[in-house]
Amino acid sequence: MVKKAFQISMSKTFKALVAREESDSRFTHSVENWDTDRLPQNEVLVKVHYSSLNYKDALSATGNKGVTKQYPHIPGIDAAGTIVESEGDRFLEGAPVIVTGYDLGQNTFGGFGQYIRVPADWIVPLPDSLSLRKSMILGTAGFTAAIGVHHLRHNKITPDKGTVLVTGATGGVGTMAVAILSKLEYTVTAATGKMDQEAFLKKVGATSIIHRSEVQDDSSQPLLSSRWSGAIDTVGGIMLDTALRQTKHNGTVACCGNILGHELHTNVYPFILRGVNLAGMDSGNCLMELRKELWTKLADEWKPHMLEELAKECSLKELDKEIDRILEGKQVGRVLVNLDT
Ligand SMILES: NC(=O)c1ccc[n+]([C@@H]2O[C@H](COP(=O)([O-])OP(=O)(O)OC[C@H]3O[C@@H](n4cnc5c(N)ncnc54)[C@H](OP(=O)(O)O)[C@@H]3O)[C@@H](O)[C@H]2O)c1
Numbered sequence: 001m002v003k004k005a006f007q008i009s010m011s012k013t014f015k016a017l018v019a020r021e022e023s024d025s026r027f028t029h030s031v032e033n034w035d036t037d038r039l040p041q042n043e044v045l046v047k048v049h050y051s052s053l054n055y056k057d058a059l060s061a062t063g064n065k066g067v068t069k070q071y072p073h074i075p076g077i078d079a080a081g082t083i084v085e086s087e088g089d090r091f092l093e094g095a096p097v098i099v100t101g102y103d104l105g106q107n108t109f110g111g112f113g114q115y116i117r118v119p120a121d122w123i124v125p126l127p128d129s130l131s132l133r134k135s136m137i138l139g140t141a142g143f144t145a146a147i148g149v150h151h152l153r154h155n156k157i158t159p160d161k162g163t164v165l166v167t168g169a170t171g172g173v174g175t176m177a178v179a180i181l182s183k184l185e186y187t188v189t190a191a192t193g194k195m196d197q198e199a200f201l202k203k204v205g206a207t208s209i210i211h212r213s214e215v216q217d218d219s220s221q222p223l224l225s226s227r228w229s230g231a232i233d234t235v236g237g238i239m240l241d242t243a244l245r246q247t248k249h250n251g252t253v254a255c256c257g258n259i260l261g262h263e264l265h266t267n268v269y270p271f272i273l274r275g276v277n278l279a280g281m282d283s284g285n286c287l288m289e290l291r292k293e294l295w296t297k298l299a300d301e302w303k304p305h306m307l308e309e310l311a312k313e314c315s316l317k318e319l320d321k322e323i324d325r326i327l328e329g330k331q332v333g334r335v336l337v338n339l340d341t
Contacts, residue, residue, distance in 0.1 A: 011035050011036045011037040012035070012036045012115060013033050013034070013035055013036075014033070014034055014035075014036065014113060014114035014115045015031055015032070015033060015034075015113070015114050015316060015339075016031070016032060016034050016074045016109070016112055016113030016114065016316070017029055017030070017031055017032075017061070017074065017075065017076075017112040017113070017316050017319055018030065018031075018032045018034070018072050018073070018074055019060065019061045019062070019063070019068070019071055019072065019073050019074075019075060020071055020072045021063060021071040021072075027061075027062050027063030027071070029061045029062075029075075029320065029323070030320075031316050031317055034074070034113065036115050036117070038109075039109055039115060039116065039117035040108060040109065040117055041117070042108075042117045042118050042119050043086060043087040043088065043117075043118075043119055043120045044083060044085070044086045044087070044091060044117065044118055044119070044120050044123060045083075045084040045085040045086070045115060045116075045117045046079065046081045046082065046083060046084060046097060046099065046115065046116050046117070046118065046123075047081045047082050047084050047114065047115060048076075048079045048080070048081040048111050048113065048114055048115060048116055048339050049080060049081045049082070049132050049133075049338075049339055049340055050079075050080045050081070050132050050133055050135070050136035050336060050337065050338060050339060051076045051078050051079050051080070051110075051111030051112055051136060051139075051337040051339060052078045052111075052136045052137070052139035052140070052141070052172075052311075052334060052335060052336055052337055053172075053314075053319065053322050053323065053326060053331075053334075053335035053337060054077055054078065054139065054140050054141060054172055054326075055171070055172070055257075055259070055326055055327075056077055056105070056106075056140075057075045057076055057077055057105060057110075057112070057323070058323045058326045058327045059327075060073065060075035060077075060105060060106065060110075061075045061112075061323050062323070062327065067106055068106055068107060069107055070107060073107075073109065074105070074109040074110050074112050074113040075105045075110050075112050076104070076105040076110030076111030076112035076113065076116075076337075077100060077101060077104050077105035077106065077110060077111065077140050077284075078099075078100050078104075078105070078110075078111050078136055078139040078140050079098075079099045079100070079104065079110065079111030079116050079136075080096070080097070080098050080099075080111075080126065080132040080133075080135045080136045081096070081097065081116075081132065081339075082094050082095065082096055082097070082132075083095045083097060084115070086120065087120070088120065090120050091120070091123065095125065095126075096125070096126035096132055097123045097124065097125055097126055098123075098124045098125075098126055098132075098135050098295065099111070099116065099118055099122050099123055099124070100124075100139065100140045100143055100283065101122075101140060101143075101283050101284035101285065101286065102118075102119075102122045102284060102285070103284075104116065104118060104122065111337070111339075112316060112319065112337065113339075114339050121288070124288075124291060124292055124295050127295055127296050127298075127299035127300070128299070129299045129300055129303075130295075130298070130299035130303070133336070134303075134307050134308075135295075135299075136336055136337070137307050137308065137310060137311040137334055137336050138176065138298055138307070139172070139334065139336075140172075140283050141171075141172030141173045141175070141176045141334060142176040142180070142298055142304075142334075143283050143286075143291075143294060143295070143298070144173050144176075144256050144281050144283040145173050145174075145176035145177035145179075145180050145232065146176075146180060146294040146297065146298055146302060147254070147256075147281040147282075147283060147286060147290075147294065148173075148177055148232040148254035148256065148279075148281050149177070149180050149181060149184070149232070149302065150290070150294060151252055151254040151277075151279035151281070152164065152230045152232075152252050152254065155230075155250075155252040155277055155279070156250075157229050157230040157251065157252050159184065159185045159186045159187065161229035161230070161248075161251075162187070162228065162229035162248060163186075163187045163188070163189050163207070163208075163227065163228055163229060164181055164186050164187070164188050164189070164228060164229060164230045164231060164232070165188075165189050165191060165215065165227070165228040165230075165231040165232070165233075165243055165246070166178050166181070166188055166189070166190050166191065166206075166231070166232045166234075167191045167212065167215055167231070167232070167233045167234055167235045167239045167240075167243065168191075168192075168212075168233075168234035168235045168239075168257060168259060169190030169191055169192045169201055169206065169209075170190075170192050170194050170197050170200065170201065170331070170332045170333070171234055171329075171331060172326075172331065172333070172334050172335075173232075173234040173256060173257065174190070174192075174232075174234050175204055175310055175332075175333045175334065176304065176310075176334070177232040177234070178190050178201065178204045178205050178206050179204050179205050179304030179305070179307075179310060180298075180302050180304055181205070181232075182204065182205020182206070182207075182304070182305075183205065183301075183302060183303070183304050183305060184301075184302065187207045188205060188206050188207050188208075189206065189207065189208045189209070189210055189227075189228070190204075190206035190208070190209050190210070191209075191210050191211070191212045191214065191215045191239070192209060192210075192211070192212055193211070193212045193329070194332065195209070195211055197332055200332060200333070203306070203309070204304075204310060204333075205304070205305070212235075212239065215239050215242045215243055215246070216238050216239060216242055217238070217241075217242040217245065217246075218238060221245070222245065222267045222269040222270075223245050223269050223270065223273065223274070224242070224245040224246045225246065226246060226247060226248040226249070226251075226274070227246045227247075227248070228243065228246055228247045228248060228251060228253075229247075229248055229251050230247070230251050230252045230253065230254070231243040231246075231247060231251070231252075231253040231254070232253075232254050232255075232256075233253060233254070233255045233256070233257065234255075234256055234257040234259070235257050235259045235260055236255065236257050236258045236259060236260050236261065236262070236264065237258075237259070237260025237261050237263070237264070238260060238265075239260060240253070240255050240264055240266075241264060241265060241266040244266055244270040244271075244276055244278065245266070245267075245269075245270055247270060247274065247276045248274065249274045249275055249276075250274070250275045250276070250277075251274070251276050251277070252276070252277040252278075252279055253276060253277070253278050253279070254279040254280075254281055255278065255279070255280060255281065256280075256281035256282075256283070259329070310333045310334055311333055311334035311335065311336045312333070312334075312335060312336070313335075313336045313337075313338050314335060314336070314337060314338070315337070315338055315341040316337065316339065319335075319337060322335045
């Protein structure tokens with residue numbers, strides 16, 4: 001068993017995508033060499049092999065102070081790698097681990113660097129049947145989608161109850177939600193603004209594809225024709241409001257996103273006349289017990305088919321254009337970041 005304390009460790013130089021606030025208040029990001037001495041004094045040093053790009057990372061990289069207050073900063077809310085040093089005896093040197101959420105990549109230097117130093121309580125041991133690479137194809141997007149699926153199942157939304165709606169379906173969380181639901185034999189309708197991605201969404205597992213405008217009802221009707229047994233909404237705003245009004249009796253709508261803003265204007269009738277549940281997904285602060293349970297499921301019975309085909313890979317250097325693309329809402333599927341290239 002290897003136990004090392006920080007005090008005896010030699011500092012290491014590593015590459016990281018660093019976001020900076022320039023003197024004219026512009027934000028830039030580029031790959032820099034940093035030293036592990038600059039990482040925070042947390043308990044566990046992890047060598048990061050893979051990360052992934054999430055919408056929040058793009059906000060952090062471009063100066064969104066709601067996500068990251070202090071710059072220079074290394075974004076990356078996801079990291080998968082191996083233990084280098086650990087205070088105490090909870091982890092063995094070389095053990096493969098996943099770190100997602102908490103404060104990683106927000107105000108703690110994150111997975112877009114080849115090393116992170118994090119509290120031991122943030123670490124999930126990599127399940128046996130999952131590789132580091134696949135864990136980051138899933139990443140926070142897959143984990144968040146798993147929370148949504150967990151809410152549906154907890155509320156007895158089984159495949160026989162009818163069709164489940166997924167909004168923002170070609171995005172990271174959307175793609176993973178479609179893929180997990182399909183693996184679990186749900187009938188899934190994918191709502192998207194990218195109708196040219198029908199073939200992709202069918203491959204992921206969607207049964208039918210609709211244009212997102214079908215889930216953007218701006219009438220004042222308090223209830224709409226009921227279509228969905230449940231929904232996983234990644235967009236928010238009018239799409240969440242419409243999904244609630246389109247959901248059948250005793251359905252569940254799980255929401256995680258604020259692509260259309262943070263406000264929700266809706267009415268009480270879906271709740272008091274149809275018994276619809278609105279369930280929140282907070283991947284960052286999901287309790288460790290559920291976190292481990294969901295990662296175990298993602299490694300096994302919930303693991304999407306063809307995971308490799310749902311992501312493209314990039315290096316730290318290539319992240320720049322992927323950040324622009326996710327901010328424009330143009331990403332399709334997941335972006336895996338390989339820190340070893
Ligand atoms: N609460 C949590 O724990 C948690 C975790 C992960 C993500 N999130 C949030 O969930 C949201 C999605 O994250 P993500 O990583 O999946 O982002 P993403 O990969 O950028 O996907 C977002 C998708 O939303 C759709 N979209 C983009 N602009 C839109 C618009 N103007 N109107 C309607 N739909 C639009 C697009 O899908 P289509 O083109 O297919 O419609 C886009 O691909 C973000 O708000 C993110 O911050 C929250």
